[in-house]
Amino acid sequence: MNTPAPRATAFEQIAGYVRPAKLPPVRSAIEYEAEFVERSALPPSLSRTIFRKSRIDQFIARIAEDDTFLERLLTEYNSRMAPFRLTSLSAFTLLRDEPPDTDPLDRAARLIVAARDFYVELHDGRLAPDTFRDAPLEMGQYSNLFGTCLDPAGTGSRIFKTADATDIVVASRGQFYLLPLWKSTGPVNGASVLEALRHIDNTTHTDGSLD
Numbered sequence: 001m002n003t004p005a006p007r008a009t010a011f012e013q014i015a016g017y018v019r020p021a022k023l024p025p026v027r028s029a030i031e032y033e034a035e036f037v038e039r040s041a042l043p044p045s046l047s048r049t050i051f052r053k054s055r056i057d058q059f060i061a062r063i064a065e066d067d068t069f070l071e072r073l074l075t076e077y078n079s080r081m082a083p084f085r086l087t088s089l090s091a092f093t094l095l096r097d098e099p100p101d102t103d104p105l106d107r108a109a110r111l112i113v114a115a116r117d118f119y120v121e122l123h124d125g126r127l128a129p130d131t132f133r134d135a136p137l138e139m140g141q142y143s144n145l146f147g148t149c150l151d152p153a154g155t156g157s158r159i160f161k162t163a164d165a166t167d168i169v170v171a172s173r174g175q176f177y178l179l180p181l182w183k184s185t186g187p188v189n190g191a192s193v194l195e196a197l198r199h200i201d202n203t204t205h206t207d208g209s210l211d
Contacts, residue, residue: 014143016125018136026064029057105201109194112168116181119146119165170197173204 033051040047062069121127122142130137147162170177177200181188 014123014125014140017129017139026060029060032056032060105197106194109190109197112179112181112193113190115146116165116187120187123165170200172200175200175204 033048033056036051037044037047040050042050118127122139127139127142129139146165149160151160166182167178167180170179179193179196179200181193
């Protein structure tokens with residue numbers, strides 16, 4: 001698997017997946033105003049006043065001037081929706097319950113390996129695409145599950161991304177460890193991940209010190 005290029009958008013185009021059809025072209029403000037007046041239950045003069053006060057003409061002009069404006073607006077909107085849905089948009093699945101006596105480190109190791117394999121299948125284009133009425137849906141948002149950090153700040157949020165999928169950070173009792181998921185020979189197996197997690201757990205104390 002090749003490391004993907006650095007990501008800069010909320011909805012990435014991933015190789016192997018069909019790009020969803022573009023939205024209908026934006027019409028003129030005059031056309032939207034006529035449609036609004038026609039569909040509104042208000043008197044035509046009041047409908048026109050309300051529409052013009054909305055400054056939709058400025059919004060349309062902004063779209064025409066900057067083809068990235070809508071995506072940036074979508075990114076900002078999604079990142080401000082509780083509970084920060086940008087990082088998990090459309091990434092939901094139903095899982096079978098784990099046995100209650102499962103070793104937590106064993107469960108963590110299997111989840112890490114499963115997430116790594118999911119990432120590989122996604123960026124290799126082998127993950128079955130989402131569809132609606134036989135039409136492909138946007139798959140690029142799934143990348144936000146990996147290497148994405150949302151930093152809420154005031155009324156907005158900052159989004160940080162990385163294309164590095166070779167390591168994860170493990171936090172144990174106030175200490176942080178870099179755990180590689182790949183070797184020169186290929187991906188690290190689940191047994192090696194579990195062994196590394198047990199080593200981290202055994203070498204950290206409750207006060208955060210190390211052996």
